[in-house]
Amino acid sequence: MSRILAGNWKMNLGVAEGTALLRAIGDHAVPAGSLTTVVFPPLTILAALARERRIQDPKLGVQNCHAEPKGPFTGEVSPEMAREAGAELALVGHSERRRLFCENDASVQAKMKGVLRAGLKPVLCIGETLAERERRETRDVLSRQLGRALEGIPARAPLWVAYEPVWAIGTGVVATVDEVAEAHGWVLEELGRMGRGSAAGHPPVLYGGSVDPKNASGLAALPEVDGFLVGGASLAAETFLAIGDALVKAEHAI
Ligand code: PGA
Secondary structure, three states, X not given: OOEEEEEEOOOOOOHHHHHHHHHHHHHOOOOOXXXXXXXXXXXXXXXXXHHHOOOOOOEEEEOOOOOOOOOOOOXXXXXXXXXXXXXXXXXXXXXXXXXXXXXXXXXXXXXXXXXXXXXXXXXXXXXXXXXXXXOOOHHHHHHHXXXXXXXXXXXXXXXXXXXXXXXXXXXXXXXXXXXXXXXXXXXXXXXHHOOOOEOOEOOOEEEEOOOOOOOHHHHHOOOOOOEEEEOHXXXXXXXXXXXXXXXXXXXXXX
């Protein structure tokens, strides 16, 4: 199966820098079928990047969107508008959205429905805080976030999941290989119990949180890790592509 390399640019990069980075990513050769690459740029440069791409690679996504198709929601952008601008995917429920912009399980569920209605592929972000991990609530949090976000959504709907422990995002503290294996194993079990995965296949589950070229190989070797959602290290071609190479190498070693 093709591994996934996703870059969340957050509130960084304008048209010139973003275009240069997109070109560098597009020009980097990997064995055919070994890697699917996606970037989530700021909305203001999405359409410019969509025009820039010569082929549909890398794919483009939005970091956030509103649940409704249109209406009086000042400052918001609908999933349909994001799609028109060139997005194929949408991050839903990133922990920065939950923590800084008051998103909760209910709004995440509404956004999941909106994203699917517009024909975008949702990348559902879930993960526990440090306090929740210390209280040994990681499994409960992951089950709750998955269950609530997917309520009412058909089992066959397109879905990627990103496990992103909040304490590892932007902190330089990466989860250990054992912690990631355990959390991903649990997510896969839960998806199976919800009828969204079987031995024949399951939605891809990405890991995110301080992934860099140094720690990528160890994590990429885990069979439970289908790819990475990379923040800080996705802003430079050299580090982002080195992480992609680690995924490709691990794929050949498995
Ligand atoms: P980070 O961010 O790689 O900078 O920790 C990951 C994310 O927020 O998706």
